[in-house]
Amino acid sequence: MNFIPADRYIADLMAEFDYAMDSQKASARTEPSRRSILKFGVAGAGLMLAFQLPTDAKAAPAAKGSKEFAPNVYVRVAPDGAIVIVSKGPEIGQGLKTAFPMIIAEELDANWDDIKVEQAMINQKLYGTQGAGGSTSIPLNWDLLRKAGATARAMLVSAAAQQWKVPASECVTDASVVTHTPTKRTLKYGELANLAATQPIPDEKTLKLKPRAEYKLIGTRKGGVDNVKVVTGEPLFGIDVVLPDMVYAAYEKCPATGGKAVSFNEAQIKAMPGIKDAFIVDGNGIVTEVMSGVAIIADSTWNAFKAKNALRVVWDESTASKDSWTGSRAKAHELLKKTPEKFPEKNGDVDATLKTAAKVVESSYEYAFVSHQPLEPQNCTAWFRGDEIEMWAPTQQPTRGQLAVAKMLGLPEEKVLVHQTRCGGGFGRRLMDDYMSEVAAIATRVKGPVKLTWTREDDFKHDFLRAGGFHQMTAGLDANGKLIAWRNHNVTYTADNKAPVAGSMRAGEFPVLLMANAENGQTMMPLVVPCGPWRAPGSNVTAFANQSFFHELSVAAGRDHVEFLLEVLGERRHLAPQTSGALNTGRAADVIKAAAERIGWGKAQPKGRGLGLAFFFCHAGHFAAAADVSVDANKRITIHKVAVVGDIGPIVNMSGSEAQCQGAVTDAVSTMMDLKIGFENGRVRESNLHEYPIVRMDKAPMNIEVHFIQSENSPTGVGEPALPPIAPAFANAIFAATGERVRQMPFSAQGFSI
Amino acid sequence: MVKLTVNGVERALDNVDPSTPLLWVLRDTLGLVGTKFGCGIAQCGACTVHLDGQPARACSVPVGSIGTQAVTTIEGLGTESKLHALQQAWIDHDVPQCGYCQAGQLMSAAALLKDKPAPTDADIDTAMAGNLCRCGTYIRIRQAIHSVAKGGVA
Ligand code: FES
Ligand code: FES
Numbered sequence: 001m002n003f004i005p006a007d008r009y010i011a012d013l014m015a016e017f018d019y020a021m022d023s024q025k026a027s028a029r030t031e032p033s034r035r036s037i038l039k040f041g042v043a044g045a046g047l048m049l050a051f052q053l054p055t056d057a058k059a060a061p062a063a064k065g066s067k068e069f070a071p072n073v074y075v076r077v078a079p080d081g082a083i084v085i086v087s088k089g090p091e092i093g094q095g096l097k098t099a100f101p102m103i104i105a106e107e108l109d110a111n112w113d114d115i116k117v118e119q120a121m122i123n124q125k126l127y128g129t130q131g132a133g134g135s136t137s138i139p140l141n142w143d144l145l146r147k148a149g150a151t152a153r154a155m156l157v158s159a160a161a162q163q164w165k166v167p168a169s170e171c172v173t174d175a176s177v178v179t180h181t182p183t184k185r186t187l188k189y190g191e192l193a194n195l196a197a198t199q200p201i202p203d204e205k206t207l208k209l210k211p212r213a214e215y216k217l218i219g220t221r222k223g224g225v226d227n228v229k230v231v232t233g234e235p236l237f238g239i240d241v242v243l244p245d246m247v248y249a250a251y252e253k254c255p256a257t258g259g260k261a262v263s264f265n266e267a268q269i270k271a272m273p274g275i276k277d278a279f280i281v282d283g284n285g286i287v288t289e290v291m292s293g294v295a296i297i298a299d300s301t302w303n304a305f306k307a308k309n310a311l312r313v314v315w316d317e318s319t320a321s322k323d324s325w326t327g328s329r330a331k332a333h334e335l336l337k338k339t340p341e342k343f344p345e346k347n348g349d350v351d352a353t354l355k356t357a358a359k360v361v362e363s364s365y366e367y368a369f370v371s372h373q374p375l376e377p378q379n380c381t382a383w384f385r386g387d388e389i390e391m392w393a394p395t396q397q398p399t400r401g402q403l404a405v406a407k408m409l410g411l412p413e414e415k416v417l418v419h420q421t422r423c424g425g426g427f428g429r430r431l432m433d434d435y436m437s438e439v440a441a442i443a444t445r446v447k448g449p450v451k452l453t454w455t456r457e458d459d460f461k462h463d464f465l466r467a468g469g470f471h472q473m474t475a476g477l478d479a480n481g482k483l484i485a486w487r488n489h490n491v492t493y494t495a496d497n498k499a500p501v502a503g504s505m506r507a508g509e510f511p512v513l514l515m516a517n518a519e520n521g522q523t524m525m526p527l528v529v530p531c532g533p534w535r536a537p538g539s540n541v542t543a544f545a546n547q548s549f550f551h552e553l554s555v556a557a558g559r560d561h562v563e564f565l566l567e568v569l570g571e572r573r574h575l576a577p578q579t580s581g582a583l584n585t586g587r588a589a590d591v592i593k594a595a596a597e598r599i600g601w602g603k604a605q606p607k608g609r610g611l612g613l614a615f616f617f618c619h620a621g622h623f624a625a626a627a628d629v630s631v632d633a634n635k636r637i638t639i640h641k642v643a644v645v646g647d648i649g650p651i652v653n654m655s656g657s658e659a660q661c662q663g664a665v666t667d668a669v670s671t672m673m674d675l676k677i678g679f680e681n682g683r684v685r686e687s688n689l690h691e692y693p694i695v696r697m698d699k700a701p702m703n704i705e706v707h708f709i710q711s712e713n714s715p716t717g718v719g720e721p722a723l724p725p726i727a728p729a730f731a732n733a734i735f736a737a738t739g740e741r742v743r744q745m746p747f748s749a750q751g752f753s754i
Numbered sequence: 755m756v757k758l759t760v761n762g763v764e765r766a767l768d769n770v771d772p773s774t775p776l777l778w779v780l781r782d783t784l785g786l787v788g789t790k791f792g793c794g795i796a797q798c799g800a801c802t803v804h805l806d807g808q809p810a811r812a813c814s815v816p817v818g819s820i821g822t823q824a825v826t827t828i829e830g831l832g833t834e835s836k837l838h839a840l841q842q843a844w845i846d847h848d849v850p851q852c853g854y855c856q857a858g859q860l861m862s863a864a865a866l867l868k869d870k871p872a873p874t875d876a877d878i879d880t881a882m883a884g885n886l887c888r889c890g891t892y893i894r895i896r897q898a899i900h901s902v903a904k905g906g907v908a
Pocket of ligand 2: 093375424425850851852853854855856886887888889890891
């Protein structure tokens, strides 16, 4: 291989996410995470982000002569009462653009209807790293955003106190109004804007944040702030960007990763209607940035696509991927039976314990590769002006994209001006910024702005796939049916022969940390096809093997599944109290019991109908799911109900959080039932949505009950952790209904359908 | 030259090849970017518009084949100051997640309600099955459609 695979980039990213979950244990942070944060240059801002505003962010950015009150980069109050709240991170459908302003507005005591939300430009000095992934947005920014709001509120109060010549302690706030309690005098925030701007910024330590009981906004249901624009079709998304004299680009890369463009039918392409230029881009050989290909510049997207279809490219594939899914699957089945290459986690002596077991249960599970396919195809718009470049990017990682483009073009970071647009879905695909780097490379050869749009076929050919994988599970039960030994051997892939690809079993996976004799083994097979994080990476597949096997064990032990799970969890304890990133067995037990109750656990079911349950902990979220299904003689599944119970602490936006869980269930059902990606000779087999049946309304689960246990823990993210327990809950329900164990995803491989 | 009536306005288009899909004429030529590109092969429904009131996938309709049929896009369904009842219902039920599919969903739903003002769940599922929502907003879409059929917020 003479190019740089995605894995180093992704490893850095995942380390940053893990770090975010550990932000409460600043003193005990692990070295690799710390290094990766430092490398991305946010030591100054990022490390403190959870606790205080970056220094630069305190400087009021209001222009000279402006009458606005702008105590920090997140809040501006105009004399007419309009309040602008700046949302720092990308909106990918996870609801951040509504939830972040709700947090600020809560502490500001603003009237929600007065607020206009503005999307921040990308600027590390002002905002730290801007990105969305790993369900880290809420835990990372919770304190920061509350303080941003509370700071503004304190200054408005001190302005009012000054105007009335009364002590600030006699003033209260509500709905964008300050009231002097003893005299009932009131001043609106807008009326105070001028005077507030002259108040000193209060010391952070003097800020009083609201106790949860006083929340008026947090925990309520608020509709998405862009909803009106979405439903009227106003431009919002990256693909909607139109600039004066803009041209349109398409980009063709080698279908096997690593292939290089040698030549193409240039004369023919350039003679096609609307074509302005066509050229080979060598790229920088970094899979997450620019790989070699042919760029086409046209006067419309359609003309660019037509020419792209007519391209005949000669590729040098000497170092390109030759990977085969069928080949690697056969190999994996051999490796599964062998001793794991290594044991990333090992407690006690599993072999010796198995010898003492009354019953040893062995079982294997596997799952296919899948693709992300957010509905908005990858795209990005760039305008290169010699000494600077301006970009409009639908991405989950705008800061990383900005830095990559700056480095590639040899420009200082501040000369890469990045607007973040709304994203038509992320699911992890937009953690990689290849389209940003590609259009930047193309833009240097174009006069004026250029919009690059991928075809859906490009999105299939050049995704960062959720890796397939294989598990050999072995466990021992004692004479009382108690779990005494556990081994989970994961056969996965590696791009660099060192670390497993994203989406392999994650460290500390349940129940290894809870057992005296337990181990997680790993064997890796080389792979060039790029892999990446897919909604709840790792957990979204390993939970299927793990939690299906738990059910198998409870059946082998002749015990109730819920009771068996609760016994393994044991007494209520938090494995690492200083971090939200560690399992809390008490919270786990609570969600399991609540999910069981909501599905009617224990009730006798008619023939062909069954209940199934599963639990998983990831992204700091404790989630249990339960499914109620019927399966007919043709193995067709009817979904009666899905219940999801999560504990992620207090909920910020109830409407958005419920929607995330409904979406996670739908995504999980769709993927587990029918979706798979194959590849041969390095080429992805599926080409468009007709070969990749993402679920539609007629087959989607339409009865999903979502419940949150809003425990007194600091809030964590909701975009991912609801998904992993869904597939095993269904697999267990199918077993209960039919007696057949589902051992592979997609379930259609065993003849099941919905 | 191709002539087209879009949202009640007649447009004369020079330099447009009649084989160009309506989607790209709307988006790139007329600047009506509310109609979305998802798959290009009539599989996702993101590009759904109305031709004489019937839902059609704009990515797969050559602009030269439209003739005198009236084209209605999401921009013609309703505006911020005068929302279509379905658009209001979508807001009331907080339907959108990423929002990318929703213009197409709304156009399919509007065509359904014109045809069947009080659809059953099964009617809705059938009419909406051509519209993919990658984010999984189906439950709220169905609730929103029912609420309009019943004449208000459910
Ligand atoms: S873009 Fe037309 S149906 Fe997908
Ligand atoms: S809301 Fe994202 S695709 Fe439907």
